[in-house]
Amino acid sequence: MSIAYNARERSAPPIIDLVSELRSLPPVEIVVTSVNLVYLRREGRV
Secondary structure, eight states: OOOOOOSSOOOHHHHHHHHHGGGGSOOOOOOOOOOOOOOOOOTTOO
């Protein structure tokens, strides 16, 4: 499951710090009935 997407270059540590705060939330159970795959290609980028 994705929670963030960066469309430009940026420093990862601030995002990691924000996401780490979510780790204290209690887990939840969900039922997944379908999944869509997104194929992301960045032509000319590493």
